[in-house]
Amino acid sequence: LDAINEHRDLGSGMRVAMRDLEIRGAGSLLGAEQSGNMSGVGFDLFAQMLSQAVANAREGASGEDAVLPPALSDITVNFPEHTYIPEEYVSDADERVLLYRKLACADTPSVVEELREQTSERYGAMPQACTNMFAKSLVRAWANEHGVKLVGVSAGKLTVEPVDVPKDALASLRRASGRYVAQSGKLVLPLKYFGLKEDESLIAAVYEFLVNLSEGTVAPSKDVSRPSSARRGR
Template structure:
């Protein structure tokens, strides 16, 4: 209170109304995902101009969304610690055979095992079952409802390797660094949030040994769509430093929450998430004095088959995700990145998928031109210009001259002649359309 202490490290106790700071200048919030909105806003009230630095491996949707909108600055550390290996992650049915094999394999190399359950109720039953499956394993139980002395002793025993398997709730989610523990089983993994799963998995793989994480469910076919997406996301993003990707997936699944309210996740039901995000981004740009370019999606009239075949991307959720990313791409580079990911995961794209990428490339150029419509019929490709199209009459004349008549102005349209095409030649025809649009954009 009198300013004699320069640095204070504390828990939620620092939120107490009897705690006063003379000249608070910097606030560092570690494990940001464990704090609520009201708690973080309480910190801000200490001083109007306090600098805030939040640290987290998996930012909550609200915080991540604010960063993506430019309301908060974001910095990512993508480099993993030296000699660390990615944790191999498996989605499997609850199976005693899998558990026994995994525990015995870890014990054989002198390691330890985490066994995480979603609730305190029934935790002793899990421990009894483990003792029967692997009698030689020393099983320790730890959960938040234990007396403090017993909980502390259980954790100390495990850290000092007086136990082989720790059966616990999510109290181990953060703060533990036990390099010897390199296998984890998560029972009823479908009951955990995506950020929780990522934080829990981070308890293993903290040495040079390959770690294993088993996400166990009762029945794969009975998973809810959101639960399946969470599990598939945590399995897919297994590489070190992938916390940002996990958080982005969490944002997509749970929504962004209220920027001015207390909810840290949830969809904007009234107008839709993407419309809400666009309106908010425009408001932020207006307050900052930045130019506001309201996007206009041109009407697309293409007679080419452009889609992701089910035979190429079987999962409907994945197809929808790729459609969303392609349609929302800001430039051709983003489209190329999405297509590179598709090729990496599913192999060379069939013609309809290749056509889709080319059509979306045309769309991004059409947005930049503020075009009203893009039309491809036969050998004629027409770009219908809008009142906001940044293409002057002089530029259109120069375009006609420099392309030797290949692009010409016809009324309110710029018309290009492209080669006739069917089947495999359709991609070449679409590339000509992309090239024509790129030449137009270059002169705006």
């Protein structure tokens, strides 16, 4: 209450929020559970980025590097696996932010693959979380190319919407208890379809499946156990 009373001027919301952070602490914002961009760049840099964004908005700044391309900003890609760039892999915070931004704006799988090659050449073999990050970007880029707005995993099922499913693929998907609504283009497929082992990546398998789906070459569920590296590289 004292903090609110102290900052009563118009536009003082940010100062109240920062005071609240000082009083109550950051909670898990900087804790071990946090594995997103905040963990990747740190609170100080995040605060600087936020301040710069507010300043740009007030000044009416615009341009290609001010916001993400509209084609990608409304695409939702959700997976339960860890997807981030570890500080131990890319130690420089500015470099991590730049890489996050490039991946977020990568609108085709070929652009993502080029970034993957550049990153591997510069920093060496990727840890699993970073590999997952690039695989997720491949899924988003594929979705951008095919007009898909949602690729997500929840409650043991993969949901893709809207997507065109070739008639030849429907039988295989239905045998795996998959459901497809042609009117809305919504596909729901149990994860058992992929037959993954513990050490195999779900994101990479989903990307393999999506590429096959768009090419009309979806295999029966018993054959989709491990996506080939060649296909993931497309």
